[in-house]
Amino acid sequence: MFLNAILIVLQETLEAALMLSLLLAFVRYFNLVNSGNVVLRRNWVLISLLSGAIFAWVYSENLGEISDSFDYVGLEIANASIHSVSCALLILLAWLFPESSTDSYVKNRLRGVNFCMVIVVVLAILREGSEIMQFGGGVLGQGEAGLPVFYGGLIGAGIGVSTGVLLYYGLTGGLSIQRSLRFCVLLLALTAGNMASQAILLLNQADWLPFSPIAWDTNNLLSEASVIGQLAYALIGYEATPSLMQVLAYSIGFIAVFASPISRLAWLGYQSPRVRRILGAVE
Amino acid sequence: MRQIRELVMFKVRKDKQGVLLPVSLLAIFCVASGLVWADTPEVELRIRDHLFFPATLEIPANQKVKIRIYNEDPTPEEFESFELNREKVIVGNSQTVIFIGPLKVGEYPFFGEFYPKTAQGVVVVK
Numbered sequence: 089m090f091l092n093a094i095l096i097v098l099q100e101t102l103e104a105a106l107m108l109s110l111l112l113a114f115v116r117y118f119n120l121v122n123s124g125n126v127v128l129r130r131n132w133v134l135i136s137l138l139s140g141a142i143f144a145w146v147y148s149e150n151l152g153e154i155s156d157s158f159d160y161v162g163l164e165i166a167n168a169s170i171h172s173v174s175c176a177l178l179i180l181l182a183w184l185f186p187e188s189s190t191d192s193y194v195k196n197r198l199r200g201v202n203f204c205m206v207i208v209v210v211l212a213i214l215r216e217g218s219e220i221m222q223f224g225g226g227v228l229g230q231g232e233a234g235l236p237v238f239y240g241g242l243i244g245a246g247i248g249v250s251t252g253v254l255l256y257y258g259l260t261g262g263l264s265i266q267r268s269l270r271f272c273v274l275l276l277a278l279t280a281g282n283m284a285s286q287a288i289l290l291l292n293q294a295d296w297l298p299f300s301p302i303a304w305d306t307n308n309l310l311s312e313a314s315v316i317g318q319l320a321y322a323l324i325g326y327e328a329t330p331s332l333m334q335v336l337a338y339s340i341g342f343i344a345v346f347a348s349p350i351s352r353l354a355w356l357g358y359q360s361p362r363v364r365r366i367l368g369a370v371e
Numbered sequence: 372m373r374q375i376r377e378l379v380m381f382k383v384r385k386d387k388q389g390v391l392l393p394v395s396l397l398a399i400f401c402v403a404s405g406l407v408w409a410d411t412p413e414v415e416l417r418i419r420d421h422l423f424f425p426a427t428l429e430i431p432a433n434q435k436v437k438i439r440i441y442n443e444d445p446t447p448e449e450f451e452s453f454e455l456n457r458e459k460v461i462v463g464n465s466q467t468v469i470f471i472g473p474l475k476v477g478e479y480p481f482f483g484e485f486y487p488k489t490a491q492g493v494v495v496v497k
Contacts, residue, residue: 160468226446295470312453
């Protein structure tokens with residue numbers, strides 16, 4: 089039970105932690121490039137984590153009713169909605185993200201970006217947290233092996249959060265700021281694709297969408313059950329046997345982010361000489 | 372006056388036609404989907420003492436199947452399968468539904484993520 093608790097809590101924490109790290113890397117990027125003229129705030133993180141936990145608890149408490157609705161596929165419908173909204177907000181974030189502090193409507197854009205970040209984090213915590221609460225509540229409710237599960241969960245959460253911190257420093261430290269932005273945009277696009285693909289999978293599981301054949305099988309290359317496979321699943325939604333419809337949804341999510349001005353910024357560089365000058369100073 | 376009446380009549384007639392087509396399509400769709408839905412075979416899976424009963428589910432190949440899972444334990448369980456691409460939490464003392472397939476002939480293991488030591492099973496597609 090101890091090992092199992094580590095694994096389950098790790099899996100769930102990992103996804104939320106990676107998401108938060110990615111968003112914080114964007115915040116850092118913006119504030120660095122614009123050196124304090126207009127600031128992308130960070131004070132929402134704690135509030136999002138807390139309210140996410142509260143929502144997760146409410147969701148977990150009502151999981152039975154949610155699950156019974158829509159002829160016993162309510163859980164899939166609810167989770168598919170959460171994934172769809174997350175996907176849409178990540179795309180919106182990419183399109184709202186201002187190139188520099190001199191952009192028109194920059195304050196409104198930043199407010200929008202902050203809004204997207206808050207909701208995305210709250211939804212991630214809600215999604216993953218409710219599963220941890222289900223597991224923990226079930227095991228602890230039985231009165232058996234409470235302490236090992238608690239410690240296991242703590243260790244799992246610790247590893248998950250550390251991996252998130254590692255990703256944050258991987259994305260921000262050591263790399264030039266331009267390269268760092270490229271990785272961030274790439275990851276954002278992959279995350280949006282992942283959310284879209286998960287939504288499709290859930291609707292498929294609920295039989296709300298018709299079956300589509302498996303696009304490919306990369307189990308021999310990288311098993312989903314392996315450690316790297318799990319990490320890839322948490323980070324970019326790796327699946328060994330995705331359906332054609334999932335691949336299509338993933339591509340649409342990916343392209344929707346990739347077509348945004350932010351990726352032009354990351355790959356084609358900066359138009360404004362002022363930003364270039366700051367970047368030169370940073371690099 | 373006559374012109375107006377003709378215009379109104381024309382509109383009414385047009386509206387009737389406009390409604391008829393979607394309604395009939397909807398009716399056909401409902402009947403068709405009802406037939407498809409009725410065709411989906413259902414199998415039962417029970418969770419008791421963190422074990423799956425039966426541990427081997429036999430289902431036909433190339434056909435969508437509805438698995439109805441009864442969790443008879445007071446604790447929640449998570450049905451998970453990498454091979455089937457399925458994952459779902461089932462709260463204690465409740466039932467739920469998971470659709471799988473159509474699948475090719477083969478074996479697709481599944482497990483209970485919360486109690487993986489004991490909760491193991493396999494879907495055998497024949």
